[in-house]
Amino acid sequence: MPFTLVSEVRFEEDIKKSRFEAIAATVENEQDVKDFLEHHKDLTTTHQCWAWKIGHHVRFNDDGEPSGTAGRPILATIEGNDLTNVIVLVNRWYGGIKLGTGGLVRAYGGCAGQCLMLAEKTELIEKKEVRFQCLFNEWAIFQYELKSQNIDYVEDYTADGVMIEAKLQVHQIDALAIKIQDVTRGREQLKVEEKTDD
The missing domain is CATH 3.30.70.240 (Alpha-Beta Plaits)
Structure with a gap:
């Protein structure tokens, strides 16, 4: 049975001087996704990477990070938690130390995962x-x-x-x-x- 989030939740952590902030929220359709991303647009960030899943539809975006190091790990945490109708945005403020591809995967996936662990989940009723x-x-x-x-x-x-x-x-x-x-x-x-x- 798929689950979704009860309310929006945030989690922040610093990894090798880069600041990461994950924001997870419920979305019902692509218009909700657009509205969410517009609302959380932040020009001070170095990267705004995200992933969402609504039913069988999924999308993710690495926003300039090396391909597969940000959006895909975020999506993996959504799917790993049996969630749907959810978007997770992870903001990064670069701190001057490169993390490497493995480090980026761990940072984005880990930050998204911590955020979803804090979230109250509810069974998604059709x-x-x-x-x-x-x-x-x-x-x-x-x-x-x-x-x-x-x-x-x-x-x-x-x-x-x-x-x-x-x-x-x-x-x-x-x-x-x-x-x-x-x-x-x-x-x-x-x-x-x-x-x-x-």
Whole structure:
């Protein structure tokens, strides 16, 4: 069963006068990755190397370090911890002493690994995107239901009522489908988006 992180976590260490800082966070999609990297862009660093894994998709970047000495070892720590939907960024401020390729692999992989050891992990529960609509006078009932179960949703008001898109854990789908049928007296159905892996 894959795991993901509960919250963002950081770890810093000095290795032969170079300062390394690892930042690990959850990401749901490539836009989250872009936002994370943009947010943590730091022009004072010598290198900003990173790796991420979302489902079966992985990417890594050595940012000018010798090929295979930074991004790949960071990715190895993500996969070694059975994590997904995670990005780890390791910043390096060069201190004047070359570490060599083996030293770099140990430094980047080690710093990322220490950071992930500090992180609180949670089992990644599969979520599905669902949609349904309701009348204005029914929306308060559904709003209460979604909030009480900590379900993320977006509502869109139309001329006829409210269109709701939500992300549900798989085990929540049946109960919400029944609730929609009850409240709307069978008029509306819960539509589950079937996602295909690209």
